[in-house]
Amino acid sequence: MLSRVKPLATILAEGANQDSGLRRSLGPWALTAMGIGAIIGTGIFVLTGVASATRAGPSLTVSFVVAGIVSALAALCYAEVSSKVPISGSAYTYTYATLGEFLAWIIGWSLVLEYALGASTVSVGWSGYFTYILHTLHIWDIPQAWQHSHWDPTPGIANLPAAIIILLITALLVRGTKESGTVNAWIVAIKVLIVLFFIAIGVGHINPANYHLPAGPTTGLGGYFPFGWGGMLGGAAFIFFAYIGFDAVSTTAEEAKNPGKDLPFGILMSLAICTILYIIVVAILNGMVPFNSLNVAYPVAFALNSVGLAWAGVIISFGAIAGLTTVLLVMMYGQTRIFYAMSRDGLIPPSFVKLHPTWRTPMFSQIFFGILIAAAGAFFPIGILGSLTNMGTLIAFVLVSLSVPILRKRHPELIGSFTLPFGPYIIPILSAVTALGLIYFLRYGNPIVWGIPLVWLGFIIWLILGLAFYGLYGRNKSTVALQEAEGGLAPRQPRVN
Numbered sequence: 001m002l003s004r005v006k007p008l009a010t011i012l013a014e015g016a017n018q019d020s021g022l023r024r025s026l027g028p029w030a031l032t033a034m035g036i037g038a039i040i041g042t043g044i045f046v047l048t049g050v051a052s053a054t055r056a057g058p059s060l061t062v063s064f065v066v067a068g069i070v071s072a073l074a075a076l077c078y079a080e081v082s083s084k085v086p087i088s089g090s091a092y093t094y095t096y097a098t099l100g101e102f103l104a105w106i107i108g109w110s111l112v113l114e115y116a117l118g119a120s121t122v123s124v125g126w127s128g129y130f131t132y133i134l135h136t137l138h139i140w141d142i143p144q145a146w147q148h149s150h151w152d153p154t155p156g157i158a159n160l161p162a163a164i165i166i167l168l169i170t171a172l173l174v175r176g177t178k179e180s181g182t183v184n185a186w187i188v189a190i191k192v193l194i195v196l197f198f199i200a201i202g203v204g205h206i207n208p209a210n211y212h213l214p215a216g217p218t219t220g221l222g223g224y225f226p227f228g229w230g231g232m233l234g235g236a237a238f239i240f241f242a243y244i245g246f247d248a249v250s251t252t253a254e255e256a257k258n259p260g261k262d263l264p265f266g267i268l269m270s271l272a273i274c275t276i277l278y279i280i281v282v283a284i285l286n287g288m289v290p291f292n293s294l295n296v297a298y299p300v301a302f303a304l305n306s307v308g309l310a311w312a313g314v315i316i317s318f319g320a321i322a323g324l325t326t327v328l329l330v331m332m333y334g335q336t337r338i339f340y341a342m343s344r345d346g347l348i349p350p351s352f353v354k355l356h357p358t359w360r361t362p363m364f365s366q367i368f369f370g371i372l373i374a375a376a377g378a379f380f381p382i383g384i385l386g387s388l389t390n391m392g393t394l395i396a397f398v399l400v401s402l403s404v405p406i407l408r409k410r411h412p413e414l415i416g417s418f419t420l421p422f423g424p425y426i427i428p429i430l431s432a433v434t435a436l437g438l439i440y441f442l443r444y445g446n447p448i449v450w451g452i453p454l455v456w457l458g459f460i461i462w463l464i465l466g467l468a469f470y471g472l473y474g475r476n477k478s479t480v481a482l483q484e485a486e487g488g489l490a491p492r493q494p495r496v497n
Contacts, residue, residue, distance in 0.1 A: 035270025037326030043242020049299025056235030109466035113392025170370030194319025206287030234444030
């Protein structure tokens, strides 16, 4: 299983089949817009308040820098590999071509947490802003029982708005990539304008004293690092969710017009734009109000309300709705493309690779996961969903980073449009080590179950379930395994010495 590597020639040939494959309709700026649409959302509009109040305080600006550096290192690795292997499947495909089928399965299974549970997490945040707008504008007060799951701090029956928005996005994605990309581009433009609007309005209401509050029960040690460097790093691990999404660009390889150039451009440009916006927004947010008052689900609107700009808070809330909608669009898009690649490889049942005859989208996969994601958003709390999403993403980052030097050694003939500086080892090793560091700091703020942080325990259970499915189905049904058994597979790729 560890040496069962899918031949790169086979991988590239699958992506080149334009008659039966996915339609190429996305250019560099469409991919950049898709990355921005996935990145700017829950992290900046929802999680910044909780991170400031409970973990990092004003030093959350440093937390965003740390999380941004970890993401940038991983983005560089993604950019090189995606320019050499422009195929659907993202980290899963890259791992299959370098580290083998077994680790590829682990990556694919982990990406379910990133995309599916990530979309569920965002749907809960979307529901919070949506119900807040309805209440503030005196349109309708949705009963509490249908705003919250049973496990929320305010218990309910199910989060119906979260489930409904997921089902609507599912219907849009079934219709087609081009239509989804057009809607995404318009909403991304609105969302960026809303963020710039907050920056322009909020910068004039900064109170420098809020960066250095005195020590107290809710302000820790006081000052810029009220909870120390550990709190700042815990904040970096917690708001890492804010950067999840740039790798979704790499799942579009078979639908990019010029994947060798467009994928690296889309990945790096979207990450750079979002990092700059994040740092500015968080600095203004913590300057407008004391950080210990930000433990709310709508921190940006709350800050504007606190300085007497309620009208701006309503506008920001509509921007948040737009932002979270695009995140849902891209995450659910990426999820089905991962399973499209895995189904094509025989690791999961063939239903997930079937395309609609007219729209050429994986309709069954989209509907299947749409229902599951809607159920998770309706019945599980945002804290558990978000932590597991971070865990799955960081695991993927580690293995993609390791695939860079292996791909160079096994396939020196591949010349992509982007190559990592400083050789094949320095940046990949830094990327893997820093991602592992954030996995360690994910334990901060997580409940302990049986002596293990819940986020770690949940991932272990998910991994065991995945390995059981692989052992019972994928290991024997994979295309590579069947071709090996028939003697029809090209010679196995050599191991790295």
